[in-house]
Amino acid sequence: MxxxxxxxxxxxxxxxxxxxxxxxxxxxxxxxxxxxxxxxxxxxxxxxxxxxxxxxxxxxxxxxxxxxxxxxxxxxxxxxxxxxxxxxxxxxxxxxxxxxxxxxxxxxxxxxxxxxxxxxxxxxxxxxxxxxxxxxxxxxxxxxxxxxxxxxxxxxxxxxxASTDAPPVDEDMDRLTQREREVLRLIARGYAYKEIAKQLFISVKTVESHVSAVLRKLQLSNRHELTRWATARRLV
CATH class of the missing domain: 3.40.50.2300 (Response regulator)
Incomplete structure (x- = not known):
């Protein structure tokens, strides 16, 4: 060579x-x-x-x-x-x-x-x-x-x-913190709490706390309702 x-x-x-x-x-x-x-x-x-x-x-x-x-x-x-x-x-x-x-x-x-x-x-x-x-x-x-x-x-x-229109305001989403939104999307995608904890470098207990806060703020009862809510808003 x-x-x-x-x-x-x-x-x-x-x-x-x-x-x-x-x-x-x-x-x-x-x-x-x-x-x-x-x-x-x-x-x-x-x-x-x-x-x-x-x-x-x-x-x-x-x-x-x-x-x-x-x-x-x-x-x-x-x-x-x-x-x-x-x-x-x-x-x-x-x-x-x-x-x-x-x-x-x-x-x-x-x-x-x-x-x-x-x-x-x-x-x-x-x-x-x-x-x-x-x-x-x-x-x-x-x-x-x-x-x-x-x-x-x-x-x-x-x-x-490309759009000149401002995005619509979602008052429900505005109630959530950035971390809560992140957990919400992963839950809606079917991730288990342990998988979410690993991806976000947080504890399972912290994931559970975020999920509880999301459910409370959105007035939802369980992760199935949460998934439907996120899917309707094309967050998944």
């Missing part, structure tokens, strides 16, 4: 020589540790994790202090969620010297979550099922100013921004 380098290998090499500074924002410490182990500061990825945060206040503080290239941002966070981080960090995103760009990384694939953070200023949205190599690629693309979405999620954004 010759010593020539393929175009793909050259691209990887060029990315490896470049450093993209990243802040991880997620309220689950173990998940942050897993992401850092997968994409963290190694020549193979070119990604340097310069900070972490577990809630909105911490996120704004760390982002202000480190001024990273890209923030990996969870949608559901204590203190107001990813949208609140975007709102409070708006001045950094428009910085002249080096704008801070945001890539949502969430377990949620709900249309309103995707649209909410994109309207807030995020450059992309990928789910936590993404592979490490694809996430690294997404980070570099967002750092370069590209918009990055999983294919299904891109459809949500196109549909939302």
């Amino acid at each position: 010759s010593g020539e380098t393929s175009p793909g290998q050259r691209a990887v090499s060029q990315e490896a020589d470049r450093r993209v500074r990243v802040v991880l924002v997620d309220d689950h410490r173990m998940f942050r540790a897993g992401v850092q182990a997968e994409i963290g500061d190694t020549p193979a990825t070119g990604v340097e994790v310069v900070g972490e945060a577990g809630d909105v206040d911490q996120a704004v503080t760390v982002i202000t202090a480190t001024r990273p290239d890209v923030v990996l941002l969870d949608v559901h966070l204590p203190g107001g969620g990813g949208v609140e981080v975007l709102r409070r960090s708006a001045s950094l995103m428009g910085a002249i010297d080096r704008p801070v760009r945001f890539l949502a990384l969430s377990v949620s694939d709900a249309a309103e979550d995707v649209i909410g953070v994109i309207r807030g200023g995020a450059r992309g949205y990928v789910t936590k099922t993404i592979t490490g190599s694809d996430l690294v690629n997404a980070i570099f693309r967002v750092a370069d100013g590209d918009a990055v979405f999983s294919p299904r999620l891109a459809g949500f954004v196109l549909d939302a921004f």
